[in-house]
Amino acid sequence: MTQGRSIRLFLVDGTPNGLLTAEIMNWTGHVLTGPRSKLAELVQRPECGRTGVYFLVGPDPDDSLRTRVYIGESDDVAQRLKTHNRPEDAGGKDFWERVCLVTSKDQNLTKAHVKYLESKLIGIAASAGRCVLSNGTAHEYAGLPESDRADMAFFLEQIRTVLPVLGFEFLRELSKPSAPVTGDNLPTIERSPLFRREVPKEGGYALAQEIDGEFFVLKDSRARSKWGGAPGGYEALFKQLVADGVLVPDPSGLLRFVDDYAFKSPSAAAAVVAGRSSNGRTAWLVDGTGQTYAAWQDQQLSALQPALEDA
Structure with missing residues (x-):
């Protein structure tokens, strides 16, 4: 039987449509999400000054029935989000309506860690097939020691657990009926x-x-x-x-x-x-x-x- 987990959600401004943080017990990760309309408040949060990975999410301009996602990483997410908020012809991105940022509470995520996470997350989202990716093909990033890769595998597992709880389904694997059922699943x-x-x-x-x-x-x-x-x-x-x-x-x-x-x-x-x-x-x-x-x-x-x- 799969073990239960406790996720702590906090409504930053007390409203369901505002900024929201999420944490899983015994996980050093920290999730911050909110609508684009709250971007001015979001970039002032201390999390946005840390190293992390982020997701821009919105309807696909070519097909409103689909979700479009951009996955990125940065040492200064606030600055990167300000760039993405520019018009398309000025180097920004127009499609996104929500942003989700994942950082570490102990601030131990390095640039190498988030580049590795970004690469893996792009591959997972492409494989799941639940969204249209704005990213190109994921480049395999192998610049981490074996012990760090093991730590990031656990970090990825927690990201894939908490994001669907917040309404982001694009990392959730499809368990198709025709797929072989193994002893593990x-x-x-x-x-x-x-x-x-x-x-x-x-x-x-x-x-x-x-x-x-x-x-x-x-x-x-x-x-x-x-x-x-x-x-x-x-x-x-x-x-x-x-x-x-x-x-x-x-x-x-x-x-x-x-x-x-x-x-x-x-x-x-x-x-x-x-x-x-x-x-x-x-x-x-x-x-x-x-x-x-x-x-x-x-x-x-x-x-x-x-x-x-x-x-």
């Missing part, structure tokens, strides 16, 4: 049964599985060949998946998923498969039983009821 991965969704009137079907809280439509599932529902809704997502090559034409006349794809909800997945708006809680059926996704969820809760009554 078997205890931490929760998998649902397979769900099935028919493609109306066209004879195809899709299979899906919920894993670690994400709803995946499985590779080689079929979807309707074009959007046939009312404009709006998940139409933009359907067209994006076609444009990105996630859905490709199949000899059957349908579209085929070339890989497992994680949707934000069962309804989003059901709508893309059907080519129209759809209630995923009733459209997805447990494969082989006909039980709806909603009924399956209720069954999980009902199974807990005796234990709750005995508690």
